[in-house]
Amino acid sequence: MTSHAPDEPIGVAVIGAGYWGPNLVRNFQGSPAFHLRWLCDLDVDRARKVLGGYSTVGVSADLDEVLADPGVHAVAIATPAGSHLPVALAALRAGKHVLVEKPLAATFEEGRQLVDEADRRGLTLMCDHTYCYTPAVLRIRDLLAAGELGELHFLDSVRINLGLVQRDIDVVWDLAPHDLSILDFVLPPAVRPIAVAAHGADGIGAGRACVAYLTLQLSNGAIAHIHVNWLSPVKVRTAIFGGSKRTLVWDDLNPSQRLSIYDRGVDVASPEELGDEQRRDILVSYRSGDMVAPALTEREALRTMVEEYARAITTGTPALTDGRSGLRVLELLQAASRSLAEGGTMIKLSEGHTA
Amino acid sequence: MTSHAPDEPIGVAVIGAGYWGPNLVRNFQGSPAFHLRWLCDLDVDRARKVLGGYSTVGVSADLDEVLADPGVHAVAIATPAGSHLPVALAALRAGKHVLVEKPLAATFEEGRQLVDEADRRGLTLMCDHTYCYTPAVLRIRDLLAAGELGELHFLDSVRINLGLVQRDIDVVWDLAPHDLSILDFVLPPAVRPIAVAAHGADGIGAGRACVAYLTLQLSNGAIAHIHVNWLSPVKVRTAIFGGSKRTLVWDDLNPSQRLSIYDRGVDVASPEELGDEQRRDILVSYRSGDMVAPALTEREALRTMVEEYARAITTGTPALTDGRSGLRVLELLQAASRSLAEGGTMIKLSEGHTA
Amino acid sequence: MTSHAPDEPIGVAVIGAGYWGPNLVRNFQGSPAFHLRWLCDLDVDRARKVLGGYSTVGVSADLDEVLADPGVHAVAIATPAGSHLPVALAALRAGKHVLVEKPLAATFEEGRQLVDEADRRGLTLMCDHTYCYTPAVLRIRDLLAAGELGELHFLDSVRINLGLVQRDIDVVWDLAPHDLSILDFVLPPAVRPIAVAAHGADGIGAGRACVAYLTLQLSNGAIAHIHVNWLSPVKVRTAIFGGSKRTLVWDDLNPSQRLSIYDRGVDVASPEELGDEQRRDILVSYRSGDMVAPALTEREALRTMVEEYARAITTGTPALTDGRSGLRVLELLQAASRSLAEGGTMIKLSEGHTA
C-alpha cells in the first residue's frame, strides 16, 4: 500500500456540505495530522455557509478541480449514498485515499468495485462507521476480545426516535448501518452473521418501512436483534450483550453510565430442587450479582475516527473500519431488504461474508 | 348463563398454593363479594403456610372434597398449565364457575374443551390475564377505543428481566401471554392479528428458548412486536403504541409516569422542501409536540380482576377476559411456537381468530 | 434485662390499627418468632377490617384487657405520637416489652421517661426505625464501618413527594425521623451531630412547614443536609454519602440499582498545573473512576425489624434501634423545631447527644 510521509499533514478535501459534512470539516480542522484544503459541494453557497465567514479553506463546486490539486492526498465523501461510487472511484483513480460516509455505497456490487479499485491502487479505503470509534464501543470490543463476557449468547439493539422520514431510503438503510457496523466491529473474528430476517411496517404511508426489526443468526448459535424506528417519540439507544459470563448493557443516552456490566444473573435450576421460598426469591431478585460501570473518557468519536484515517494512510495498513467492513455491512443490508420484501424470510449470507 | 344471587358473597376455593395462589388468596379475602372457603393443594403444608397460622380458611389436598362443598360456587385455578384441563373440567362439571391462571390451558384444543364445557353449562369461564386489569392497560384500552391515538400503526412491547428458567415451558409461553393478552384486550374489535412469526435463542443451553421475538401482522397493516427475555440483567417493561394521531408509551416500571402520550411527532416531508437549517432542526428535535402523562390511580390489578369475576358470575355476562380471550391467546402462542420451530416462518392465524 | 425463653413464640399485641398497624400485623403474623394475640384499637370495626374476615387474632378496644393477658409478652405501638407515652408506660408497667413506631414519643422528655422506665424494669424498648432495616441501609452501615468510603465528608438526603399534610405535625416531624434515624444508624460511633439548623416554609397555608431543610454539623467537620417536602409532585428518595475514598449514592426508588459506589472522582489540582486541554478534560469528565453497584437481596425491612425485636427480647440485649436511638432522634427533631422557629439559628446539641 501507498503510505504517507508521517512528517507532514495530509492534505484532505471534504466532498459534500450537507448533514454530515460539517462534522468532518470541524474534525479535520481540529486534527494536526490533516490539512483541510477544500470543501466541495455543487452548492457553493452551502459550502461557504458551512465554513463560515472566517475561513481560509477553499470552496469549490468542481470535483475535478479538487482532485487535480496535488496537495490533496485524501478525500472524505459525505454525499448521498447513490453518488458514492462515481465520486469515490474518481478520487481513487486520481490517486487519493478515500473515506466514505456510511453506507459504503448504494449496493453491495458498487461497494465491491470500490474495494477492488482501492486494492488495485494500494490506497486506503475507509468507511466512516462513526459509532465504532466511540469510547463505549471500543471498550465493548476490548471486553469481548478479552473474554470478559464469555461466549456471546444474544445481542439486542434498539435505536429508535423521531427521525426525518427519508425520501430515498427506508429506516433499515438509514439507521441499521450503525448497529450492523457495531456488530461487525465488536464480534470476535470466529463469530459471524450467517443469516438475517427482517420485518417492517410503513405506518404512515411513507412508501417505505419506518419501523423495522432485524434478526440475525450468528455462527455460534447466538441471536442478534435490531430494532430501528423513525416514529418513536421517545429516543432509545440501548444494546444488551448477553454473554455466558457477564452481560453488558450499553445505554448511549446515559452519559454518566453508558456501560453497565452485570455478573451473569441466571442459572439453569430445576424448580424441583428449590423450595417455594427459594423459587420466589429467585423470581423477585432483580439480579444476583454485582454490577460495574467502568469509567469512560468522553471523547468525540469523529476525532478518533479521523486519527484512525491518518494512521491507516500513514502506515499503509487497513483501517479498523476499512472498505471490507463496509462491504460486509452492505451485504447485511441487502439481505435485510430482500427479507423485508419477502415478508420475513430468513436469508442466508454468502460464504464471502462468513469467511 | 347461570347467575349468582347478588346479595350474598360468592363461596370460592383457590386451587393451587404455589407461586400465584397466595395472591389470589389475598385478593379473594379482601373482596366483600367473595367468601374464601378453601385453599386446595396436594401439599397441604404448603397451603397451610400460605394461609398462615391465623386463618379460618379450610385446607384440603382433595379436589373432590372441595368441589363437593355446596358452599363453593366458584373456583380459581392456579396450578401448572398442564393440569388446567382436568381441574377446570371437574369444576365445571360440578357446576362451579371457573377462573384460570394464564394460559387458559396447555394447548388450544384443551382450551377449546373448557370454553365449550362452560358454554354448555352456562357457567362463567374467565382467564386471569392480570395485566389487563392494571389502571394503565384499562386506560390504554379506553384511549384506543375513543380514537385518541388515531389508527394504530405499530406496537412494540419489551418484557425482559432475569427470570427463573422454567423446566416445562419456554420464555414465549412464560412471558408472552402477558403481552398477547394485553394486545387482545386493547385492540379495537376491527383490528386483529392475522399472522405471527417468532425467532428465539437458547443462549444458556436450557433446552428451550430463553430469548424470543414475536412479530405479528395486524389486519389493518400494522405491526406488533414483542421481545421476551429471561436473561436480561436490566428489567424493562415498556410498550409503545404508535398511532396516526398520537403515540403512547407505557413504562410499567415508572410508577410516577406509567403512561406518556405524545402528539404525533413526525410528518412525511420531502427533504427538497426543506432548507438545510430546517432539515437539521427536524433531525435534532426530539419531538415536535407536547406530551401528557395522565394521572392514574394506583390500584392492585388483581383486586379489579377479582371484582370482574364477581360481576361476571353475578350478571351471567362474559368477563372482560373470558375463556374466548384465553383461547385467542393460546392460538397465538401455538402459532408462535410453530414459527419458532420452523426458524421464523410467518404463520397465518385461523379465520376463527380473526372472526 | 429480662429475656424470653427462646423455644416458644413471643405473644405480641399490636396497638393501633391506623396507617402503620396493618404492616406490623402482617409481619408479626409472618414471623415464627411471634404469636400475634391481639389487635387493639379504640375503633374495633377498624381493627376487624384490618384483620379481615378470616382471622383468629383477637380484637379489643380496651388496652387494659390486652395488657392483662398473661400470654402477651410484648406490644407494638402504632398510635399517634401524642399517645406513645401513656400507652408505652402502661405496657412497660405491665411488664411487657415495647416496640414504638417512630418517633419514640412526642417530646424528648417523654422519650426519656420511656427509656428510664424500660431500663428500670429490664425490658426491651425498641423504636421502629424501619428504614434502618432495609438491605440498602444495612449495607451502607457496613461499608462505613469497614472504612470503604473513607472519612465521611458530606451527606445529602432528599425525601420529597406529595404527602398528606398532617393535622398535628409538620413535615420535619413527619419525614425527617427517617433520615435522622438512618444518620444515627450508619454513622461510626466517633462521628456525631453537634448542631442543627432548619429552614422551612408553609407554602400552602397549612399552618405548619410543608417544605424544610435541615443542616447538621458533624463532630468530624462534615456536613449533613436533609430536604423533606410534602409538596413535590416528583418523588425523590436519594442520599449521597461523600467520603474521602469513595462516594455512595442511594436511590431508593431504583430497585435494580439502589446503591452505586463511585471511586472518588475529584482531586485538588491547581489550574496552573494543568494545560487548557487537561482543564477541560477534567471538567467534562463525568467521573474519573469506576462505579460498582452491589447486588442486594430484596427483603422487606419490617420483616428484619420484627426479627431484631425478637432477638432483643430473647437475648436481653439492646435492639439495633433501641430507645436511646429514638431519644437521639427526638433531640435532633426538637433542636430542628427550635431552629425553625428562630429563623434558622444553628442549635447546639447537648453533650448527652454526643456522649
Add this chain to the structure above:
Amino acid sequence: MTSHAPDEPIGVAVIGAGYWGPNLVRNFQGSPAFHLRWLCDLDVDRARKVLGGYSTVGVSADLDEVLADPGVHAVAIATPAGSHLPVALAALRAGKHVLVEKPLAATFEEGRQLVDEADRRGLTLMCDHTYCYTPAVLRIRDLLAAGELGELHFLDSVRINLGLVQRDIDVVWDLAPHDLSILDFVLPPAVRPIAVAAHGADGIGAGRACVAYLTLQLSNGAIAHIHVNWLSPVKVRTAIFGGSKRTLVWDDLNPSQRLSIYDRGVDVASPEELGDEQRRDILVSYRSGDMVAPALTEREALRTMVEEYARAITTGTPALTDGRSGLRVLELLQAASRSLAEGGTMIKLSEGHTA
C-alpha cells in the same frame, strides 16, 4: 444610549481564550449580527489554538491594540472574575459595549463601578447569564409571568457534579451564579429575595467550600433553596418550582423532557374527614393530576444570548440580563459568603436589591 446602525455587522472582540472564550468565539462567528475581529489573550498561542489553523480572525495579546481598533464596537470578556473590572472599564472608556462572563465582577462594589460607567456613557453592559437564554428557562419565565403556576411557594435547585476545585473561588461563586441569575430572571418583579443564609463544608481540605446550601427568603414568604456541590459523582441539574396552581420540574439533563408541569397535587385535608381507605389512597397516590411536558425547541443558549447582545446594542435598550441583574447576583453572592463565614446567619439584603 448609544445605538448601533442596524444595517452593518457589529465589530466584536473576545477577550480571554480560556475555558469560556471558545464558546463565545464560535457563537459570534455564527451570528450574522456580528463580525468577530479579534481574539485577545495574554497567551497568543492559546488564542491561536482556539481559532485553529484556518481562521482569518486577528489574534492579539494587547488589549489596548484591540480597543484602539475603530472597527471594534463591542467586546466580550471571558477572563477570570478578578480582571473584569479593569478590562471592562478600559473597554467602556474606549466607547465599546461590554458583555461580561458571570459573575459581573469580583465584588459588588466593582460591579457597581461598571454599571455606573456604562450608564454614564450610554453603552450596553450585559452579563452573560447563559442559562437564562436556554429554551427551558425562557419558558419558565413566561409560565410564571402568565400565572400558569400561580403564586410561587418554593423553589428547590440542585446543581451538583464532579467539578474542578477552583483555586480562587469556592463552589458558591463558581456554581450558584447560575441558579441566582435564573432566579433573578424568572421571578415576577413583585417577588424579590430579601435575605439569604448559607451553610457549607470543605470536605476535602481544599481551603474553600466544596459543598454549599443557600436558603433565600423571598418577599412573598416563599423559600428558595440551592444546593451546589463539586464533589458529587452523579450529575444533577434539577429545579422544582412549586406554585399554588401547578408545580414545574426542570430536569436539564433529560433532553426529551426538560420541563414537566404538574397540576397541583396536594390539598389541606384534616385526616378526620377521611376514612382509612381514603387516607391511604392519598398517601400512596403519586400525584393527583395530569402532567404536561411542553415541547421545547433545541437551541443553543449562547446563540440566543449573542442575539440579545446585538439587540441591546442596536436598540440602545437594556439587555434581558443587563449589568443591574449582574449586580443583584453579586449582592446575593456576597451575602451568601458572609453567611457562610458566620456559620449560617440569615443575612438581610439591601433595599437596593428589593427596590
